Amino acid sequence: MPAEELERITVELSGSGWRRVLAESRETRxxxxxxxxxxxxxxxxxxxxxxxxxxxxxxxxxxxxxxLYVLPAFHGLGAGRAIIQTLAMRLQRDGFRAMALWTLTRNLRARGFYERLGGVTLLEREEPCAGGALVEVAYGWNDVGALLPA
Structure with missing residues (x-):
């Protein structure tokens, strides 16, 4: 992500954004x-x-x-996999059959993680941001059940 974008993010801004998103989601479920x-x-x-x-x-x-975000000090310890599995369980419980996500094409660590979990690349897009555009790739799983713990 461009440095200008990262510099705009503050704890206060992020916190207020999450409060708004969670309040809206309570209304829409x-x-x-x-x-x-x-x-x-x-x-x-x-x-x-x-x-x-x-x-x-x-x-x-x-x-x-x-x-999906895991603190760098906790990469490779199973937190990301546990979060994805729990979210897949939630989606399946709510009747969703397949799922996808977007990640930056340059985020090779995340891409490798999604590929190890069986995600396949689906689409690419550009999202405008300060200083240019972010290029993202979509990964998908055509069966959320494939991500559930064995």
Whole structure:
């Protein structure tokens, strides 16, 4: 992400944004939030919701992972996998059959993670931002059940 975009993000801005999103989701029942906790500290979070991309909806991906973030110190320890599995369970419970998510094409670590989980690349898009555009790739799973714990 361009430095200008990152510099605009503050704890206050992020916190107020999450409060607004969660308040709206209570009204629409559209968003689920999952956190990973280690020794009383939140080390990761993820969200799922009905698919927002019309293109992905038309391709049959009715569910979406909207957010997945794990603190770098906790990469590779299973928090991301646990969050994805829990979100997949939620989507399946709510009647969603398939899911997709977007990640930056340059985020090779995340892309490798999604590929190890069986995600396949579906689409690419550019999102305008300060200083240019972010190029994103969509990963999809045509069966959310494939992500559930064995």
């Amino acid at each position: 559209g968003l689920s939030l999952q956190v990973a906790v280690c020794e009383g500290r939140i080390v990761g979070l993820g969200t799922c919701c009905p698919q927002r991309s019309l293109q992905l909806q038309r391709m049959g991906y009715d569910g979406e992972i909207g957010t």
